[in-house]
Amino acid sequence: MSHPPAAGTRVPWHKVHPAVRAAVEEFLGGRVAEAITQPGGFSPAAAVRLRTDEGRRAFVKAVGPEPNPDTVLLYRSELKIAAALPESVPAPRLLTGFELEGWVVLVFEDVEAGHPELPWRRDELDRVLHAIDRMSAALTPAPIDAPPISDVFGPAFKGWRKLLKEDTDGLDPWALRHLGELAELESGWAEAAAGDSLVHADLRADNILLTDDRVYVVDWPWACVGAPWFDRMGMLPSVGMQGGPPPHELLTDPDPAVTSVVAALAGYFVRQSRQPDPPGLPTVREFQRAQGVVALDWVRRRTGWS
Template sequence: MRVPWPEIHPAVREAVEEFLGGPVAEAVTQTGGFSPAAAVRVRTAGGRRAFVKAVGPEPNPDSVRIYRSEAEIAAALPVSVPAPRLLTSFDLDGWVTLVFEDIDGRHPALPWRRDELDLVLGAVERMSAALTPAPISAPTIARRYADAFRGWRDLLTEDTTGLDPWALRHLAALADLESGWPEAATGDTLVHADLRADNLLLTGDRVYVVDWPWACVGVAWFDRVAMLPSVGMQGGPQPHELLPDPDPAVTAVVAAIAGFMVRHGRLPDPPGLPTVRAFQRAQGVVALEWLKQRTGWV
């Protein structure tokens, strides 16, 4: 669903070229992600490189709001964070544009390779330590995901046709378990809150974390926990192999993540995002199996 460089609003392209100091001679669209937006590595005629993200109000107006949030967070991140530096951002004719330094990296190989996974998990652990306490102002995780992380509770009053039999049998208990996630996830760490392979870039032995619109303040281990269902569904080890910790707080957060993925995977596709529900459903399968393993409920 990526928008190619020539289809970006002409005034936006002109503004980017003015900022970069010359016309764009090469523009390579980057794959991955879900937003119906432009994600382009550009090179000017003078040789300057940058990574440009731009989105308009169609077909998904929520994407504009998300990009504004990303611009605010990216501008505030300290240089110690392993993220590309935001060079500029602007709103123009309904479009939101962010221009980042261009990182000569690649996404992790899929299916996941264990050496790259270990590199990423180590980098995530170091990042969490460096971002404790949170160096910038951001919403709490309870506020950020208050409406999203109530999937099991919402399913109590919705059509449950086709729901996993185990989940249906334990639905009331899952809703109760899920309700404890805000307290379980409370902390003072700035977390990315949306880690997965397409939000990571590898360059040599360094890991860059991109796309920060959902950043919030929560418990230090949240990013690792929230990432593991995507690792499992993309050919890596299953979550229980990577995080056997029986901490009840982790279980409450896993319940919230599983409920989010399962319920949202049952919803219609959002405008302009035809692949996101399938991705959520696939993660939901892994997250639910992890939750079954953690609770031990039969």
């Protein structure tokens, strides 16, 4: 595998708080006879396909306050969003969710599906991109209450502006040469990304499931209201670094608004990849670094700066 995996440290079912496991079994109406951990994703949490002794199935996500309390906040946000998503959204149905003993728990229908094959196959990529475009159209205007994109990513999309005041040793020479211009371009991202669509805002292969005839989009904690093209744009750096076509071949809109947001996304990946590993997420920085390489090349192409 030539690209870093989208995988972190999962919590096995038997290490989930006993009260949480008991509550899930009570909801499912039977003892858990099989628990299969799903490896994709970065969160230091449980992500488990369960089967009870009576044959009922569910997919359960559960996270406690250790080792990363920020993940609890994300799961709390996902619980709120998942409970509100209309049936028209191509996402597995939330069966129940609750908080108990400091843990946040989401119980979804279990979908017999798999992630896209990596490196990306063009037929699967085309299916996914078409599904994302259809989803964006169906979610315009946003059918539920969600925060504006500027609130969700405002603190994060300041990468180039922060690097103006930080040690830039080892920074890409082109980025270093244009750091001031990148910071200025990035500063307009919030206005550029504004819109009335509900966007997932964190699309990657590990957040997509495929059946023979359906595309499911999972993991919605970052959902917000923004431009309808944001999901396609935000996904493309990961597609490029996971063996798919480069972003400039998959999004050709020359709109300067798109360029501004691409610059902000690149600045986020580049700066984040230079930070220490967050607690319980030992692989995320390398994944961000690889996306940053692709996103920075995309900015270079879109700006035409030498």
